Amino acid sequence: MENILLGAGDAFSLTAIAAVFGGILLGYIVGVVPGLSRPAALAVAVPLTYYMTPIAAIAFLVGVTKASAAGGATGAIMLNTPGEPSSAATCYDGYPLARAGKAAKALKIALYSSVFGDMVSTLVLIALAMPLASFALKMGPVEMTSVMIFALTFIAALSGTSLTKGLVSGIFGILLATVGLDPESATPRLTFGMIELFDGIPLVSATVGMLAFTEMLVQAEAYIRARKTGEEIQKMELLPDDNGVSLEEVREVAPTAVRSTLVGIAAGIIPGLGPTIGAFLAYVVAKKFAKPGDRYGEGDIKGVAATEAADNAVLPASFIPLFAIGLPGSVSAAILVAAFMMHGVVPGPLVFEQHPRLMYGIYVSMLVASFCMLIVGRVGLTFFARIGSVPAVIIIPMVIVFCTLGSFLEHHAMFSVYAMVVLGVVGYFMQRYGYSVVTFLIGFVIGPLFELSLRQSIIVTNHRLEAILHHPIAIGFLVMSVAAAIFFIKPAGKLAQAQQTGV
């Protein structure tokens, strides 16, 4: 108890609160700007904490990480260009809401859901870190392969009107993710002799190119056409009477937010899944729970709540295996390990015995960060909601410049910028011919994890398929995959049929 109070005292010190606040501000900026990714921001922020006290340093980094997740929704809602890959799913309903003049409502729902998901996940971390971490330890290669197969079924759910085109896009994503060194033999694969491709196609370049740059091309096209034909250029007007969030809407959204938070927590605990997969999975689950009258994909606040609650729930949950067994569940968590070690703390089972005061301080700081996120987000919201009224002639060049800069910052190499442009062009043509860039990204994100775990499984089981019978978790996920595939393919097929008959 003494340690809890001492830790709380440290977390409420002026330096720690100032550090959290600074981190939240930096994280929000990183989240809003397309291409500036969370891991890149953390990598830049870690050296800044060198002269801070351990609690202030960790609090600062936690602030950066949490706020970048929340800030990513702003670009997704206002410009259809997600600031973070994990906010891509927010575009589905956030952007249509903004176009309907309900940008402020969408931003508020995104913010409140983010804070809710984050806070619940933090409380789960505090209460259940040790027992849940043992579950993460049971996830071997065989289990991970089945989890990835389960995750790949989302492609069917998010294929939209054409299941075959959605599948082609998803498989194309997996195919492009195989570029680079082979995970087993480390021999170059589809690199065309380019050393820059040995690490594979950069994820930020792929996300920024496929989502942000492609969207700017589409918007530029619409702008030029409107200008040439003399059409009125559409602006996002804010509807003053429909931009608040009523109690009824909160009640309506609450079950979705709770479900999505649980999905996000699960995605955080399982190492490797991460926030992007968590957010898409939450969206798919929310769609499956849709009631008559729900308008997912056309501007439903529940769609925004689902993706944002899950996205923000992933990070605190990914600390569960990190704090309890020293296993980082995401790239951000891995960078945080470096920061912990820089301040003399080695995450793992002994961390609570060796640094109890610091650990409780970190827990309290994480809750403080959630409150700060709410304040910064709520104040900034008034400003962010006006982005839609900024003329396209300013938005398009600025976003293209930031796409270029953001891609460059991932590896500090121009090659990433070239990759972004090439993938942006590919994404533009895919969109033009009805191929989903979102299912492409799901394949691209899951592909390397799937291949690695599949190949490890084959070695571990010595090529014996029946060895799976000794892995009950894997069997469970495979059964779920089959059920999910049937569940997802049926409505997608119906939708395509309805589209074809023009009903």
Add this chain to the structure above:
Amino acid sequence: MNGDIQGRRVSRLPQFRKALGELIVVGGASLAMIFWIIPAQTSSGGELGLSPQLVPTVCSAAIGLLTLFRFISTLISTPAPEPGDDAPIHYALTMIAATAAGIAAIAYLGWAIGGAILALLVLLVLGERRLLMLSLLPVLVAVLLFLIQKTGI
């Protein structure tokens, strides 16, 4: 070759052409991947578990088969009306060219000057001709990128 949807006669030909085009481009690319690019660009490896060629080959084959399936289903299904309101392709191509030129400027002249050129080219493609705008935004971008560079990010 025609279908009838809710009283409207819809020609099957444009849909057939589009599907055939997709089959040629996507299916052709899959065949090129399987028989030429993957064997040339991937070594056989140690093969303790799977061959490095397996996943790319399976993906390419699946893409090819799905495209073929799509083509066949287009042949036998009722034609749907085409949206037909796509903007002319050269708008996007000009924007892509402007971005490529701007990025080349960044590569050769650095972030501040190159970024300003990129912003200027994009503005010009968008049809912006106001002198104030054409000078103000690139300068703002240059200053911003210069400051970002100075901070060492």
